[in-house]
Amino acid sequence: MKKILFIGHDANRAGAQLVLLQLLKMLKQRNIPTHLLLGAGGPLETDYQKLTGVTKWPEPVRQLYGRRIDKQLYRLRIGQWLHRRIEQERWRAFEEDLRSQNIGLVLVNTVTNSSLYRQIFEWVKPVPTILFAHELELAIRMYTQPENLRFLLDHTDRLIAVSRAVAHHYVDAYGFDASRISTFQLIDIPGLLQKIEQARQLPDLLLQQGIPENAIIVGGCGNAEWRKGNDLFNVIARQVISQHPTVPVYFVWVGMPRNELYEDLTLDLQKAGLSNRVLFIEPTPDVFRYTTRFDIFALCSREDPYPLVVLEAALSETPVVCFDKAGGAPELVETDGGFVVPYLDTVAMADQIGALINDQALRRAMGQTLRQKVIERHSSEKSMRSFLSIVDQLTATTA
Known part of the structure; x- marks a missing residue:
């Protein structure tokens, strides 16, 4: 052959x-x-x-x-x-x-x-x-x-x-x-599920970063660049955190190299007073040890055809909030696996993340539905x- x-x-x-x-x-x-x-x-x-x-x-x-x-x-x-x-x-x-x-x-x-x-x-x-x-x-x-x-x-x-x-x-x-x-x-769904389960058995890396165990984690993941909307991630973090002053909400992005973009975004966080609430993790083979800790996945991409990170979030039973007209994620998320908001409407995304923060049962139900859709469709x-x-x-x- x-x-x-x-x-x-x-x-x-x-x-x-x-x-x-x-x-x-x-x-x-x-x-x-x-x-x-x-x-x-x-x-x-x-x-x-x-x-x-x-x-x-x-x-x-x-x-x-x-x-x-x-x-x-x-x-x-x-x-x-x-x-x-x-x-x-x-x-x-x-x-x-x-x-x-x-x-x-x-x-x-x-x-x-x-x-x-x-x-x-x-x-x-x-x-x-x-x-x-x-x-x-x-x-x-x-x-x-x-x-x-x-x-x-x-x-x-x-x-x-x-x-x-x-x-x-x-x-x-x-x-x-x-x-x-x-x-x-x-x-490889069986392989991904195995990695997710293995990651959950290991010590919490975010706890080691000083994030409390009871924190609600809004996560993002991917090679950081303008197309991925890392700047929007910061904007949404500010909106969500300011709307929930008594809730330990933290934003974590996995896949941020230490480059010029990192320096620019870090400066933004310093000016906004969010350096202790938004964490940038460098690209790592231990990605699942972070993403399995996410409670909500924020897909801020301006364009993402059908990101693997969304499928991985779904298999971790994490609901997803994404932009319409930014790629294929809305085809999976629909109305029962999270929320699809108008393109670049960071206020709408912050509001829907807030809705998930306030309703643990909704998070669980949407995460479970999203996982089942991935297993059935892919x-x-x-x-x-x-x-x-x-x-x-x-x-x-x-x-």
Whole structure:
């Protein structure tokens, strides 16, 4: 059996990369051969290597022998020749590695990889291609070039969209054939439930951070950036906390690197007098030890196609409050798994978070309903059967 070549842009601990990790794990359990091409490394790289062979995109030549020697070599115009030769050797080894993999199908995990796909296209054609689309308009503009995305879409045989919102976007914005789109999410529900249960058995990390045991935690999670609405998270925290002066409400965001955005948001909190009530946790493999402590999940994203963090919150029985028109989360939350509020209406979001703070029974009921919907709608076995059916259809036509 030929391999499925997966293309991933990096190995950072973020939603699309974690979904890919889960998919590789489920395919390995079924003895389906795979190989992974990574555009860059990251914390998940070792986890990927435990599941499949990994080829990394060749790194640019940054140094030949050392700063002083390189300076002399470039002055003599020998450095330029050596530089080109090393790059050519790296690229040749990279090409030989990929061509040796016996590839029968390519799966491009996110449109971010459109440039990588275009550059290796001549090596993998005419094998069929699946695009696993996780992005909407903002992310597409941030992470792709129009000509690369057009090339990828023109050579995509089937598109898997993580939500109806994503499917509609590729039909409406790019004219992709709706009959070649499947809409489902590939997640390992048994594996996630196991991680959630294991996390609950461990000591409370928020207690160690000085947050009282009886606190109500409003949580957010994800790689911090403008698209994720971290600035809105602070605004909503101020509104909610001011409306509940006698309730120990704390806001916790997991996935905030110590960068310029962190500095800006921390300054905001200092000015608002909220430094002791809003906590930013760096990206961590212990994410479930924080998120299982959440009482309410605030999805402040301006755009999020169908975030894995919402599915994880649901499996933890945590109700979700999100914005309408910001992606696929409203398709799951609806009216019984939390609240969907008008786009960027932080007052409405604060009010609905307040309603959940004031009603423990409502929190419990909505959290339980949300969990049940994920289990029913995103059965790991059902999603895997759908995926393998697509693989079988595409590979049968090229056999």
